[in-house]
Amino acid sequence: MKAFDFLLNKREEKPRSNGITMVLDKGLGLETAESLMNISGEYVDYLKFGWGTSIIHDEDIIKAKVEMYKSHDIIPYTGGTLFELAFMNDKLDEFFKRAHELGFPAIEISDGSINLAHEDKLDSIRKAKDEGFIVLSEVGKKDPNLDKELTLDERISFMQSELDAGSSLIIVEAREGGKNIGIFDASGNAKEDEIDYILDNFDGDKILWEAPNKDQQVFFILKLGNTVNLGNVSSDDITSLETLRQGLRGDTVGKIN
């Protein structure tokens, strides 16, 4: 039983169709990650092994972490940069094979750091689906100057074609910092008019908004409700985000239906 169960504002249990929380693992040790999941794994839906971090760690530890996350009904997946590295090195088949061997049920397909023809990105999504993976794909560039070249209509059209190609969720890029990229300005404030435009033209339940900072998480919860899908949440902030979702922190107290 929870410590103050009579004050809980319970949310839909996993597997959730919305209200998804994606956490960024930047290379946690197995025991640390396990201890974290023991206390708050029920609030985590997806767990991203960030960028190329899992390349430099021992395969046995990665395997053990993947299994541990799965035992908490969390879907662990490989960061988009890892796919990009495999693609640019012409090692896609090896990448899929190894991801399977390590136990990953899902992978992210992105083109944030490399030049990838959109048709090749769509092909990669289809290929990953055919290989049996759940696919999340990310739209946006990591270099703010390149990212600014993408118009909103282009973004939306990419999002739709990636969904049609088989992505389960479309991630809106904001990196780990959440500033000067995509829907966030240089100070990390959300560009509400752009978000509204995206939501007018694309199914919000299929979007995973990267929102690494607390103010961004509060903004989305107050704007779209506690069933908004949020990602790149730091492993330190899992409990904070869930309390925001449940209206148990000052920013959202009395504001959650």
Ligand SMILES: O=C(O)[C@H](CS(=O)(=O)O)OP(=O)(O)O
């Ligand atoms: O794209 C992302 O959100 C992450 C984190 S960062 O951009 O490298 O800060 O990268 P990913 O390759 O998807 O794990």
